[in-house]
Amino acid sequence: MRDLTQDLVELIRLTACDLPLPVEARLRAALQNEEPGSAAQTALAAILKNIKISRQNSTPICQDTGTPAFYIKYPAGLDIQELKKQILSAVENATQCAYLRPNAVDPLSGINSGNNLGGDFFPDLHFQISEQGDFSIDLLLKGGGCENVGRQYSLPDETLSANRDLEGVRQCVLDAVYQAQGFGCAPGFLGIAIGGDRGTSYLAAKETFLQDPNIHHSDQKIAALEERITSEANELGIGPMGFGGRSTVLGTQITSAYRLPASYFVSISYMCWAYRHRKMTVLEDHVIYE
Amino acid sequence: MSPITKEAALEYHKLNGLPGKISVTPTKPLDTQQDLGLAYTPGVAYPVLEIEKDPNLAYEYTDKGNLVAVITNGTAILGLGDRGALASKPVMEGKSVLFKKFADLDSIDIEVNTHDPEKVIAVVEAIGSSFGGINLEDIKSPECFYIEKILQSKLDIPVFHDDQHGTAIILGAALLNALEISGKKIDQIKIVFSGAGAAALASAYHFVKIGVPRENIWMCDIKGLVYHGRKEEMFPEKEFFAQGDRPATLTEVIDGADVFIGLSVANIVTPEMLKRMGASPVIFPMANPDPEIKFDLAREARPDAMIGTGRSDFPNQINNLLGFPFIFRGALDVRASAINDEMKIAASNALSKLTKEPVPQDVLKAYGLEHLEFGRDYIVPKPLDRRVCLWEAPAVAQAAMESGVARIQVDLEDYRDQLKKRLNLE
C-alpha cells in the first residue's frame, strides 16, 4: 500500500485544530440563547473566538488533545501492519508539530512517553474490514476532562429507582449529567449505549460520536428519547462551564448492543464542546477529508 | 396625513437650510475666558486625571451616562437591503433623534464602513467606553447575531440590536395580552413565522424565554419551512428552530396554528390560510409598508382574531418606538452593564399592563378615536402615548437592579418623578 503518513498527519491536524462546522453551528445557536452580560455568554463567546483562532493558526482547539482514537475501515487484502506503522508515525510526527500534546503516561512509573505512543492502547486503533472494499479512517480526539465524567450504570439501580426500561435509561442519563456538572466542559454532547458488557458498552457509547450529530435515531421512540434527554438535561441549568445557563447539552445519540439476560448496562460517554471528529476517505490516488 | 412623496421627504431633510436632522448643544456656559479655561485647557486636565484613576468618574464628568451610539454598517437598511455605510446615515440620524425626542437620551450615529463582522466588532469594542449604551441598527442577518453577542461579552455597557429585540419585546407584550383575551396558555400554542431574519429569530428566541416550548415554533422563510437537513439559506441561529426533516410550505405549516407572525413580504397570506388557523387566532402580519395580508382582509376572514400590523392607520400598531427609547432610558439611569432577559421581559410586561389602563383624552385625540379599551382592537399601547416612558423605563430599571446588572440603585418613586420632569410630563 502507498505511504499515507502525510495524509494522516493532515487528518490529525484537521481534527485537532479545525472544529467541524456543524458543531460550531450548535455553539453559535447556544450563544444566541444565553443571557446578555452572563458568565455563560462570556464562556461561549470565548469558545467561538477560540475556534476561529485555532482554525486560522492550526493550533489545537483544546490543549488536551486526548487519546487519539482511530477507527479504520479497510478493504480485504490491505497490509494492516504497514498501515498501523504509518498511523503511529503520523501520531509521532503530529506531536512534534504540536498539533497533539504528548499525552501517553505510563500508569506504573508515571513517566510521559513524550511522543504520544504507549503500549497497545495509545493511540487507540480499531480495525474493521469492509465488505464493500471501502477504505476510510475516522479520528476522534477526546480529552481527559470529559472522559472523566463518563459513567456506567447497572440496572436496576436502587438509588435512582431506575428499572430496566427506557425510563430507567432516561433517569441514569440525567443523573450522569447532573453529576458531571461543568467538569466535562459543558455544553457537551451525550453518547449513550444501552446493553453490551462493561467493555463493549463503553466502546459503543463512544462510537456514537462517529455519527453525524444531525441525524436522529431511526426508531422514532428512541429519537424522541434523544430529544427529550437533551431538553431535560438543559433544564438542569448547569450551563456552559457550569456557570449556570441554558445550554448544558447540545445533542444526544443513543445506540444499543445485545446484552446478557443477567446484565443491563447503560453507558454514558460525555463529549465536551470541543467535539473533534474528522474522517479521511482513501481513494485510488488521493484522499478526501470530511 | 398627506402622502409621503420623494419630494416631501428630500425637502424635509434640507428644511430651513439645515442639512440632516440633528445637531449638538453645549450644556455649560462658554461665554467668558474663565469658562473656556474651565471647559478646556488648562481646567479640563483635572477631570482627565480623575477619570484615569477611576473610570467610573466618566459618568460624573462627561455625558457618557446619557449617551447612546447608534451603530450600523449599512448592510440591512429598512427594506432597502445593503446600501452601504454612508447611505444609511439618514436612517441612523433619525434613530438618534427619536432617542432624544422620546427619552431625552443624547445620541450620535456612527456608520462603520466594513462588511467584515470581526472589523465591526473591533471598531465598536475600541470605542465602546465613550458611551452609556450601544444601539446596533440595520446590520444584516446572520452576522448581526454573532456581532451583538460577542460585543455583549466584551463591553460593560448595554449592546442592543433593536431590529432583533425591539420587535421581540413589543410582540411579546402583544402576544401576552392576546392570549389573555383568548384564554389560551402560552405553553400550549403553536406559533408560525413567515420570515426568519433578525426580528423573527430574536422574537422566536424571546418567546422560548417567556414559556413557549421550542418545539411549538415553526419558521418559514423564502425557501419554505426551516427543517433539519435543509441546505439553502441556513445558518446556526436559524437551525435551532428546524422542524421535522422534510420541506413544507407556509400553507401547510399554518394549519392549526394559534399565532401567525409575519416579518417577511407583502401579500403572501390568503384568507383561506387564515381560516385554517385555530380558534381566536393571533395574527401579526408586520411586513412594511404592506403587510403579509391586509388588516381588513384578515379581519373579514377571522372576526375572532386579534390582529396587529406595523401600520399606523389600523388598530394594534406594533412599532419599535414603544421599546428602544424607554429601555435604554431605564438601563442607562441605573448604569446597567447589559440589557438582559429580565429587563426585556419587564419592558414587555410594562407595555402589556399599561394597555389595561384607561386611555387618556390626549391619546384618543392623537389617533382620532372616540373610545379605546383593552380588547381585541387594543392589545398594545399607542406609540404616541406619553405614559409609556413612565411605565417602561422604571420597570426596566427595577429589573436591572433586581437581576444584579445595575451599578447604581435608584428609588423608583423618585425616579418616576425625575422622568416626569425630564420629559415635561407633569
Added chain:
Amino acid sequence: MIKHLTLPIEKEEIRKLTVGDTVLLSGVILTARDMAHKWLVDTFITKTSPASKEDIQIKDRIIAIAAKSLIYHCGPVVTKKADGKYQFTAAGPTTSLREEPYEAEVIEFLDLRGVIGKGGMGARTLNACQAAPAVYFHAVGGAASLIAQCVTEVLDVYKLEFGIPEAIWTIRVKDLPVIVTMDSNGQSLHSQIRETSHSALKKLIR
C-alpha cells in the same frame, strides 16, 4: 461587569471581587498541576520527600514569582521558536479538583492571591480563600488557542523532568479572560449551581 486586574495584586483588591465577576488578568503567573503540587507539598510542607539543593533553588525562584500572584492549573502544548525561546500554542485550563488535597497549603506557602483553573475546588480551598484572601478564577475550558494568545512571553521552566504538561512554567499574560467562581467571602458558584441543578433533577426523575 468586566474588571481589569494586574498582578502582583494587593489583598484589598481581591476582597472586592465577587462570584460572577468577569476579569481580564495581566502580569506574571506560573503553571502548576498534579506533579508540581505533589512535589511542593511533599518536599517543603509535609517534608516527606528530601529536598535537594536544586529543589531549594527552584523553590526560592518560584516563591519570588508566585507571591501576591496566581498559579494556573494548566498543561500546555509548547513549541520552540527560531530564537530558541518557548511559546505556548495551546494553554487551556485543566480540572482543578485534583489539586484539592494540596491547594490550601500551597496558597499559604506561596502567598498566592488566587488560583486559575477549571471546574472549581472544594471546601478546604474555599476556606483557604477566605483566610488568605484569595479567589478562584475559572478560565474557559478548552479555549486553548485563545488563552495561548494571552501568554505574551514564556519566561522560564522548572522541573521539565515532569514532562511538558506537568512542568512549572513562568509566563507573562495579558488580558486573560476568567470568571470568579469562588470568592474570598465564602461564596462558590459551583455550590450554588450544584444546589439548583439538584432541585431541577429531583423534579425530572421522581
